[in-house]
Amino acid sequence: MIEKRHKPIAITKSFYQLGTPAFPAYLSLGDYGMIIEGGTGATSTIITKQIEELGIEPGRIKYLTLTHTHPDHIGAVPHLKRLWPHLEIVASPVAAKLLENKRMIKEFLKVDHDIAEIMTSKGEIAELPPELENPIFEVDRVVKEEDRIDLGSGIVWVVYDTPGH
Numbered sequence: 726m727i728e729k730r731h732k733p734i735a736i737t738k739s740f741y742q743l744g745t746p747a748f749p750a751y752l753s754l755g756d757y758g759m760i761i762e763g764g765t766g767a768t769s770t771i772i773t774k775q776i777e778e779l780g781i782e783p784g785r786i787k788y789l790t791l792t793h794t795h796p797d798h799i800g801a802v803p804h805l806k807r808l809w810p811h812l813e814i815v816a817s818p819v820a821a822k823l824l825e826n827k828r829m830i831k832e833f834l835k836v837d838h839d840i841a842e843i844m845t846s847k848g849e850i851a852e853l854p855p856e857l858e859n860p861i862f863e864v865d866r867v868v869k870e871e872d873r874i875d876l877g878s879g880i881v882w883v884v885y886d887t888p889g890h
């Protein structure tokens with residue numbers, strides 16, 4: 726089966742949808758970049774290819790921000806962090822605590838693997854992503870209500886605590 730081609734979608738000149746329609750991530754660009762959502766392990770390669778296709782130097786992307794910790798929103802984190810160790814993982818206090826829990830990580834990884842198998846059977850990816858030894862989900866920056874993430878060039882994100890999905 727041939728892998729489907731997923732092109733990045735320009736929403737504005739500084740905001741892009743990455744990943745796949747079912748498992749999107751977003752890229753906001755100012756002087757620095759911020760990936761919003763951690764996608765799935767299977768979309769990590771798609772995301773990196775899309776960033777390359779956009780001609781964006783990965784070193785310019787400073788943050789990977791998580792909105793919540795469902796497996797389909799964090800699965801790419803260890804893959805992207807391994808590829809780009811400079812990425813600062815940003816999340817809420819609740820997310821940071823959950824991502825320290827080894828039992829939860831084990832469950833997240835099981836679900837992420839199941840998602841990858843489904844994506845493979847649908848032809849969305851050609852093969853399963855590599856199993857990572859000691860995947861790292863560690864949060865580097867904990868944010869709370871009204872904190873700001875300044876990307877430069879007038880692009881400032883404000884944190885709003887919105888529990889739920």
